Amino acid sequence: MIRHALQAAQAAGDLPPFDLPETIPVTRSAKPELGDYASPVAMQLAKAARRKPLEIAQAIAAHVDTSADFVQSFEAAPPGFLNIRLSDAWLRAQIDAMIAAGDDVFALEIGRGQKAQVECVSANPTGPITVGRTRGGVIGSTMANLLAALGYTVEMEYYFNNAGRQMQLLGLSLQARYRQALGQPVDLPEGGYQGDYLVDIARELVEQHGDALKDESWEYFKGQAEAAMFRRIRASLDRINIHFDVFFNENSTYEDGSVWKVLEGLEERGYVYRAVNREGAPPEEIAKTPPDAKDAVWFRSTKLGDDEDRVLVKSNGEPTYALPDIAYHIHKLERGFTYLINVLGTDHIIEAQTVARGLQVLGYDPEPVHVLLHQFVTLVEGGETRRMSTRRGEYVTLDELVEDVGADVVRYFILGRSPNSHLEFDLDLARQQANENPVYYIQNAHVRCAGIFRQAEERGLTDEGADLSLLGERELAFVRKLLEMPEVMVQAYEDLGPHRLAFYALDLARMFHPMYDAVRVLHSDVPEDVAKARLRLYGAARVVFRRLLKLMGMSALEIM
RNA sequence: GCCCCUGUAGCUCAGCGGAUAGAGCAGCCGCCUUCUAAGCGGUUGGCCGGGGGUUCGAUUCCCUCCAGGGGCGCCA
Numbered sequence: 001m002i003r004h005a006l007q008a009a010q011a012a013g014d015l016p017p018f019d020l021p022e023t024i025p026v027t028r029s030a031k032p033e034l035g036d037y038a039s040p041v042a043m044q045l046a047k048a049a050r051r052k053p054l055e056i057a058q059a060i061a062a063h064v065d066t067s068a069d070f071v072q073s074f075e076a077a078p079p080g081f082l083n084i085r086l087s088d089a090w091l092r093a094q095i096d097a098m099i100a101a102g103d104d105v106f107a108l109e110i111g112r113g114q115k116a117q118v119e120c121v122s123a124n125p126t127g128p129i130t131v132g133r134t135r136g137g138v139i140g141s142t143m144a145n146l147l148a149a150l151g152y153t154v155e156m157e158y159y160f161n162n163a164g165r166q167m168q169l170l171g172l173s174l175q176a177r178y179r180q181a182l183g184q185p186v187d188l189p190e191g192g193y194q195g196d197y198l199v200d201i202a203r204e205l206v207e208q209h210g211d212a213l214k215d216e217s218w219e220y221f222k223g224q225a226e227a228a229m230f231r232r233i234r235a236s237l238d239r240i241n242i243h244f245d246v247f248f249n250e251n252s253t254y255e256d257g258s259v260w261k262v263l264e265g266l267e268e269r270g271y272v273y274r275a276v277n278r279e280g281a282p283p284e285e286i287a288k289t290p291p292d293a294k295d296a297v298w299f300r301s302t303k304l305g306d307d308e309d310r311v312l313v314k315s316n317g318e319p320t321y322a323l324p325d326i327a328y329h330i331h332k333l334e335r336g337f338t339y340l341i342n343v344l345g346t347d348h349i350i351e352a353q354t355v356a357r358g359l360q361v362l363g364y365d366p367e368p369v370h371v372l373l374h375q376f377v378t379l380v381e382g383g384e385t386r387r388m389s390t391r392r393g394e395y396v397t398l399d400e401l402v403e404d405v406g407a408d409v410v411r412y413f414i415l416g417r418s419p420n421s422h423l424e425f426d427l428d429l430a431r432q433q434a435n436e437n438p439v440y441y442i443q444n445a446h447v448r449c450a451g452i453f454r455q456a457e458e459r460g461l462t463d464e465g466a467d468l469s470l471l472g473e474r475e476l477a478f479v480r481k482l483l484e485m486p487e488v489m490v491q492a493y494e495d496l497g498p499h500r501l502a503f504y505a506l507d508l509a510r511m512f513h514p515m516y517d518a519v520r521v522l523h524s525d526v527p528e529d530v531a532k533a534r535l536r537l538y539g540a541a542r543v544v545f546r547r548l549l550k551l552m553g554m555s556a557l558e559i560m
Numbered sequence: 561g562c563c564c565c566u567g568u569a570g571c572u573c574a575g576c577g578g579a580u581a582g583a584g585c586a587g588c589c590g591c592c593u594u595c596u597a598a599g600c601g602g603u604u605g606g607c608c609g610g611g612g613g614u615u616c617g618a619u620u621c622c623c624u625c626c627a628g629g630g631g632c633g634c635c636a
Contacts, residue, residue: 030579040578043616053616079616081579124636161636250636282561289634296634307562314634321636346564347631375565376630417573420565422629426572429585432598438584440598452595459595503574503583510583513599522595538595560598 008063018048035083042080053080092468111152120343125229142498161250171222177202241553258327326358374419415502449542463536
């Protein structure tokens with residue numbers, strides 16, 4: 001619209017000729033009384049046009065075509081902004097549109113016909129899900145919900161590894177716990193898993209099998225431990241609405257040989273060498289390596305901007321995580337996903353970079369792979385932080401947290417912070433079921449909408465035949481706020497920031513509650529026609545709150 | 561050593577290139593006879609960590625310094 005006006009103004013000689021910018025910036029207006037949208041183009045063009053910004057803005061405003069039904073006004077304002085106001089009639093029409101869309105309100109078409117995948121959590125089954133891993137799961141599942149709302153067909157995937165020393169240790173630890181459960185005086189292996197969950201699993205095994213397993217190998221116990229852990233992990237995640245479609249075992253990249261194909265591919269392209277130490281290793285690093293050390297296989301990632309080369313195959317012949325992870329990502333790309341999100345803690349940043357470089361070398365376009373890194377979580381209680389370690393058995397599990405504060409609170413507290421900020425989970429605040437706690441504030445907005453409809457039904461009031469022109473300025477201001485939601489969704493998608501939904505929800509609730517207080521439906525002074533119009537407005541509010549809560553994986557309660 | 565994150569109201573945090581920087585909590589003053597007060601109204605409170613730069617314009621981008629937090633294995 002502005003572009004056309006610029007061209008028209010130039011054609012009419014009101015503006016001198018100059019190149020138009022590729023995109024015309026238009027943003028939400030900072031001050032609602034000035035308009036709904038604003039564009040600062042005129043100020044950017046001042047130099048090229050050699051005119052004062054305000055004059056340019058006025059020239060644009062004079063030539064703009066305001067016949068579109070959604071535009072009320074289009075004005076130039078000092079120092080050079082163009083302010084655009086939406087028409088009331090159009091806003092009112094959106095109320096009906098939102099209600100008609102219902103649970104699909106603000107469904108977008110960005111990802112239509114495309115497959116997306118979100119990988120998150122991906123903890124090996126050596127223990128219960130902890131609060132730290134939960135953050136990735138909440139972020140990932142929210143992004144998955146969002147992608148679905150944008151039209152993508154979405155899969156949630158969990159990548160795990162059930163080989164290696166840690167799993168062996170888990171098997172040995174369960175074996176020891178089983179024998180202890182039989183009354184044998186056995187110690188846990190050195191560095192073994194001390195958590196009580198293995199004691200529970202051991203007891204279950206005794207209940208089912210008695211002492212029949214006393215001579216089984218650690219491999220057998222590893223299998224038992226793995227199966228039991230996955231049952232628990234899935235159940236824990238289910239409680240906070242994190243559901244996986246696929247559990248991908250790293251081992252399958254060995255079974256189909258793709259791990260070795262990756263290595264061959266990298267080698268053919270000259271990115272691999274064998275040596276005891278990486279090239280360019282400093283003397284102190286070389287000094288630390290034992291004299292009898294064998295060669296490892298190195299990835300020459302420095303050729304791609306890395307600051308040191310990375311090990312692909314250890315000197316004992318086993319690959320590190322990098323090779324299977326590259327193979328796994330190739331597998332993902334070949335499954336036809338055009339948009340992939342990999343939710344990782346920041347400690348995995350090197351891993352993500354190595355994978356991206358590996359893909360690049362092998363001729364795959366890493367562009368569809370989006371890495372969403374998040375910082376760590378600490379729990380704060382009574383002003384003190386609680387440190388966690390899975391191996392030492394010191395941690396707060398997701399289950400404990402959910403029992404303590406509830407699933408919705410867990411999700412919202414995690415979502416309410418930008419992924420790349422450290423999250424201090426304040427248990428004292430989370431436990432409060434009061435106004436300080438934003439979760440209840442937001443949910444109460446939905447509850448209140450539901451309450452109005454419940455009461456209206458009892459009194460025989462419906463919104464049938466509502467005349468929305470009876471709504472006032474305050475109500476239309478709220479409609480404007482509702483209509484921001486798709487913009488928030490797109491922004492959350494583009495910058496991988498699901499926290500934007502959480503903040504928007506809180507913002508919307510803060511606008512809702514004062515209105516609820518002032519704009520009554522069932523009140524003796526409210527004429528029936530006004531009541532009908534307002535009831536319909538609350539219908540739209542209910543639909544939007546419900547959609548928001550569902551996107552965040554929270555429950556939309558009818559009654560608190 | 562290298563890398564990441566964070567310094568915005570007393571506290572917890574939004575805003576991350578645009579018009580006079582926003583919320584909540586805490587503080588103070590009020591509001592329950594009609595949709596649950598888990599609510600509402602009012603009010604106090606900011607050299608946007610310091611210093612340079614880029615820009616018509618910087619809380620927002622770049623550099624640097626200061627202060628906190630966290631990562632960085634031939635573990636995954």
